[in-house]
């Protein structure tokens with residue numbers, strides 16, 4: 001289990017990660033605007049390009065949202081003193097597993113087990 005100072009450090013880095021995710025969301029918001037249907041503003045090909053760019057931007061944003069949620073959840077688990085315990089079975093999550101991904105919410109058994 002992590003010591004209190006380690007948790008403080010981890011929390012700070014998670015907050016930073018969350019801020020970075022949100023900042024990226026803002027700076028890329030332009031790419032996710034609905035594509036103009038007005039054919040006069042952009043040609044047919046560039047419109048298709050724009051639609052593709054938008055689709056990719058939306059997919060990326062979706063992943064960013066998922067990650068932000070996971071980071072937020074990890075921060076609140078730290079605040080509640082629950083960090084490092086599996087949200088599913090309450091077992092301790094191995095340090096090695098948390099080292100790979102500190103926001104992982106479940107132990108290896110629950111993650112790889114029969115699913116839910």
Ligand SMILES: [Zn+2]
Pocket residue numbers: 086087088089090091106107108109110111
């Ligand atoms: Zn578990």
